[in-house]
Amino acid sequence: MSLTTAHSIVAPGAFSRRLAAVLVIAYALITMIPLVWIVLTGIKTPDDSIAYPPKILFSPSLEGYVNLFTTRTRQTPEFIATLPPATAWYDQLVRSRNMVIAGPSKYLQRYMNSLVIGFGSTFLAVVLGTIAAYAFSRFKVPLKDDLMFFILSTRMMPPIAVAIPIYLMYRQLGLMDSWLGMILLYTAVNLSLSVWLLKGFMDEIPREYEEAAMIDGYSRLQAFWKVVLPQASTGIAATAIFCLIFSWNEYAFAVLLTSGEAQTTPPFIPFIIGEGGQDWPAVAAGTTLFLVPIVVFTILLRKLLLRGITFGAVRR
Amino acid sequence: MSDMAEKHGLLSQMATPPTIVGRVRGLSDRGIAWLFIGPTMLLLLVINIFPLIWAVTLSFTNYRANRPNAPLKWIGLEHYSDILNDPDLWAGMQVTAHFVVATIVIETLLGFGLAYLIDRKFKSHGFWTTVILIPMMLSPAVVGNFWSFLFRPQIGLFNEIVSFVTGIPADSFAMIGDVDLAPWSIVIVDAWMWTPYVMLICLAGLRSIPNDIYEAAEVDRASPWRQFWSITLPMAMPFIMLAVLFRGIENFKMFDLVNLLTNGGPGSTTELASITLKREAFEKWRTGYASALAIILFVTIFGLGNIYVKALNRVKQR
Numbered sequence: 001m002s003l004t005t006a007h008s009i010v011a012p013g014a015f016s017r018r019l020a021a022v023l024v025i026a027y028a029l030i031t032m033i034p035l036v037w038i039v040l041t042g043i044k045t046p047d048d049s050i051a052y053p054p055k056i057l058f059s060p061s062l063e064g065y066v067n068l069f070t071t072r073t074r075q076t077p078e079f080i081a082t083l084p085p086a087t088a089w090y091d092q093l094v095r096s097r098n099m100v101i102a103g104p105s106k107y108l109q110r111y112m113n114s115l116v117i118g119f120g121s122t123f124l125a126v127v128l129g130t131i132a133a134y135a136f137s138r139f140k141v142p143l144k145d146d147l148m149f150f151i152l153s154t155r156m157m158p159p160i161a162v163a164i165p166i167y168l169m170y171r172q173l174g175l176m177d178s179w180l181g182m183i184l185l186y187t188a189v190n191l192s193l194s195v196w197l198l199k200g201f202m203d204e205i206p207r208e209y210e211e212a213a214m215i216d217g218y219s220r221l222q223a224f225w226k227v228v229l230p231q232a233s234t235g236i237a238a239t240a241i242f243c244l245i246f247s248w249n250e251y252a253f254a255v256l257l258t259s260g261e262a263q264t265t266p267p268f269i270p271f272i273i274g275e276g277g278q279d280w281p282a283v284a285a286g287t288t289l290f291l292v293p294i295v296v297f298t299i300l301l302r303k304l305l306l307r308g309i310t311f312g313a314v315r316r
Numbered sequence: 317m318s319d320m321a322e323k324h325g326l327l328s329q330m331a332t333p334p335t336i337v338g339r340v341r342g343l344s345d346r347g348i349a350w351l352f353i354g355p356t357m358l359l360l361l362v363i364n365i366f367p368l369i370w371a372v373t374l375s376f377t378n379y380r381a382n383r384p385n386a387p388l389k390w391i392g393l394e395h396y397s398d399i400l401n402d403p404d405l406w407a408g409m410q411v412t413a414h415f416v417v418a419t420i421v422i423e424t425l426l427g428f429g430l431a432y433l434i435d436r437k438f439k440s441h442g443f444w445t446t447v448i449l450i451p452m453m454l455s456p457a458v459v460g461n462f463w464s465f466l467f468r469p470q471i472g473l474f475n476e477i478v479s480f481v482t483g484i485p486a487d488s489f490a491m492i493g494d495v496d497l498a499p500w501s502i503v504i505v506d507a508w509m510w511t512p513y514v515m516l517i518c519l520a521g522l523r524s525i526p527n528d529i530y531e532a533a534e535v536d537r538a539s540p541w542r543q544f545w546s547i548t549l550p551m552a553m554p555f556i557m558l559a560v561l562f563r564g565i566e567n568f569k570m571f572d573l574v575n576l577l578t579n580g581g582p583g584s585t586t587e588l589a590s591i592t593l594k595r596e597a598f599e600k601w602r603t604g605y606a607s608a609l610a611i612i613l614f615v616t617i618f619g620l621g622n623i624y625v626k627a628l629n630r631v632k633q634r
Contacts, residue, residue: 016436028447050471053486129356147357154360157569157614160610166367168370191360252572269458290455305449306520314520
């Protein structure tokens with residue numbers, strides 16, 4: 001018999017710890033089912049993907065991925081027989097369905113849009129956020145609390161409510177369906193997070209460092225550049241990832257303000273159509289490729305997630 | 317470690333700004349402050365405040381964005397009185413309220429429960445915590461789209477699992493097509509996505525409770541039950557409140573997940589406020605009316621947000 005009592009939080013007993021482990025792992029496994037199903041559906045054939053009852057065991061196929069990246073036209077077997085023999089495996093796969101690849105799909109282009117708009121808005125939001133956070137952290141700014149609250153409050157507007165006047169404004173300025181328009185919009189939305197998070201990180205850097213540098217002859221700007229920024233690099237990197245994830249995932253603005261040229265991936269994925277409705281293996285393949293970077297970032301960021309989702313309010 | 321950092325942060329905030337070393341050369345501190353804050357403020361004014369003012373102006377008119385050249389009529393507060401007297405709209409607000417309350421109750425109970433279990437610090441709890449956190453980082457729209465596939469009768473995995481567990485035939489119910497089940501379908505997906513969020517904040521709350529309080533309670537022979545109600549819950553409460561308020565605001569303006577999952581249907585059983593707003597503004601093109609609705613929603617959320625920030629500050633002071 002050990003001396004520690006079974007119910008002490010200080011040292012939970014072996015039984016309660018094991019029970020907790022079982023329950024938490026059970027929850028984690030259940031919560032993963034939809035994600036596992038997305039990945040599995042992506043490597044099914046269209047027929048297997050809509051089989052009843054749902055197929056857990058199946059022979060994997062890359063048809064979903066081929067369909068995701070191509071557009072195809074249906075042809076008669078006679079016509080296909082007249083073509084030169086298919087050499088590439090994806091040509092063979094498509095022809096076995098009596099189809100011919102007509103060209104690339106728009107998925108890659110949408111993915112590129114997501115990358116450009118994501119990185120562009122993240123860069124702007126982090127640069128503007130870093131300098132604003134430094135000013136809020138170090139200087140006496142009149143109405144500081146009100147300004148900080150104002151910045152946060154821009155995040156509280158429902159996106160659709162903001163989208164109505166933005167739609168009109170962008171139509172006037174010719175910014176509809178453009179990279180620049182989306183980058184500016186996402187920058188504005190991300191600024192609230194970026195300023196609040198970075199102010200928290202800046203507050204943690206002791207002022208004494210810059211003061212020492214300034215006594216050594218650095219100007220305020222030099223001290224900011226050479227002393228504060230390197231100290232804040234972890235915080236800046238984490239903030240950048242949070243901004244990137246927001247832009248990457250955003251849907252409401254994207255679906256209302258982009259339609260073709262600058263459309264990002266989230267509004268595009270539901271419209272990956274095959275013959276007779278959504279082509280689920282292709283949708284699942286597109287979803288998988290879209291979600292993988294976020295899962296990686298989540299794992300990288302796990303220690304700072306709490307801070308990010310609470311705008312820096314909770315710091316552990 | 318992080319406590320140290322936190323104290324440092326507070327200390328440096330309280331310390332008076334350096335006056336001697338300040339303006340030695342180059343720009344004055346005041347100049348730098350404006351130079352650094354200016355661009356942020358300018359962008360927010362252009363992208364947030366100017367459109368907001370525009371929306372307020374539009375809400376007093378009969379403007380329709382699909383007919384920009386139609387004569388513009390100033391109709392004063394007519395849209396506002398129409399909205400507040402429209403029974404359909406109040407029914408929609410009720411749908412939103414039910415959704416917000418149901419998700420908050422489920423997510424708080426599950427999230428706090430999970431946090432409490434994870435705080436037992438079993439082996440590998442760090443790994444499983446990270447696994448649980450994944451859904452909340454994903455794109456709600458993309459995830460909502462895929463859940464509509466899981467919810468299909470017969471071929472959907474959700475129906476198959478429910479049928480496997482309960483014996484109800486998988487083709488006998490349709491989560492999204494059924495008037496009674498559709499509101500629960502959006503609650504289920506939201507809970508799947510956002511329970512980890514509540515869990516993460518609750519976990520921080522539980523970990524902020526110093527061990528010596530429990531040690532003292534042990535010495536006083538307080539029962540575990542008593543310890544939970546008099547120490548654990550009250551001390552974690554500000555964190556729980558923070559999570560609840562944040563989820564409340566986010567779900568009040570919920571759009572992306574529901575738009576692709578049910579698009580408000582069947583009928584208007586899952587038509588949340590933001591979906592109504594989208595229909596009015598971008599399908600019926602009643603821009604003026606939709607602007608008035610947007611202002612009403614924004615004022616409501618702003619009120620909730622004020623409470624949120626106060627709670628946030630209270631947590632910060634701990």
